[in-house]
Amino acid sequence: xxxxxxxxxxxxxxxxxxxxxxxxxxxxxxxxxxxxxxxxxxxxxxxxxxxxxxxxxxxxxxxxxxxxxxxxxxxxxxxxxxxxxxxxxxxxxxxxxxxxxxxxxxxxxxxxxxxxxxxxxxxxxxxxxxxxxxxxxxxxxxxxxxxxxxxxxxxxxxxxxxxxxxxxxxxxxxxxxxxxxxxxxxxxxxxxxx
Numbered sequence: 001x002x003x004x005x006x007x008x009x010x011x012x013x014x015x016x017x018x019x020x021x022x023x024x025x026x027x028x029x030x031x032x033x034x035x036x037x038x039x040x041x042x043x044x045x046x047x048x049x050x051x052x053x054x055x056x057x058x059x060x061x062x063x064x065x066x067x068x069x070x071x072x073x074x075x076x077x078x079x080x081x082x083x084x085x086x087x088x089x090x091x092x093x094x095x096x097x098x099x100x101x102x103x104x105x106x107x108x109x110x111x112x113x114x115x116x117x118x119x120x121x122x123x124x125x126x127x128x129x130x131x132x133x134x135x136x137x138x139x140x141x142x143x144x145x146x147x148x149x150x151x152x153x154x155x156x157x158x159x160x161x162x163x164x165x166x167x168x169x170x171x172x173x174x175x176x177x178x179x180x181x182x183x184x185x186x187x188x189x190x191x192x193x194x
Contacts, residue, residue: 028052029150030157031065031074037129037136038063038076039107042156046188048076049155057146058082058125060096063153063193066127070141076153077137078105081126089115094128105194107131115139125149159188 081087092110111132124143129135
C-alpha cells in the first residue's frame with residue numbers, strides 16, 4: 001500500500017472543490033426583485049435563486065428570469081403559454097386552447113385584460129407577472145424566445161431592502177411596492193417558489 005504525498009492529499013480535494021464551485025457558479029445565480037410585478041409570489045427585496053435549464057425546457061407555471069426582448073434588461077415573470085399553445089383572454093381570465101387557465105398565484109383574479117387570440121410560436125414563451133395590474137409583459141411586447149431565458153426561479157433565500165450591489169430581475173422600472181410589505185421579511189427565508 002502506497003502512501004499519498006502530503007501535497008496530493010491537500011491539492012486533490014482542493015481541486016475538486018474548485019471545479020465543483022465553478023460548475024455551481026455557472027448553473028446557479030442570485031437575483032434581487034426591485035418591482036411589484038410578481039406580487040404575491042415575489043416581493044420587492046426578495047433575493048431569489050435561479051437555476052439554468054439543462055436538457056429541459058420551461059413549462060407552464062414556471063417562474064423564469066430572462067432578458068427582455070425589448071432592451072435586454074433582466075426580468076422575472078411566470079410562463080403562461082408554451083410553444084404551440086393557443087392563448088387568449090376572456091372576461092379578464094387567460095384561456096389556453098379555449099379553456100380557462102386556473103391561476104391561484106395571481107394577486108387579483110380576472111385582472112388580465114385583453115389578449116388577442118394568438119398561437120405561441122415554436123421555441124417561444126408567453127409570460128406575465130402575477131400582479132397583472134403592475135406588470136409589463138408579453139401582453140405589451142410579445143413572446144420571449146427560448147434563447148433569452150436565463151433560468152427558473154426556485155427559491156427565495158431571504159428578503160431585505162434593495163441595495164446597489166445585486167443584479168436585479170425586474171418588471172417596469174417605475175414599479176415600487178408599498179413599504180407595508182417590508183414587515184413580513186422574516187417569513188420569506190428559504191421559501192420555495194411555486
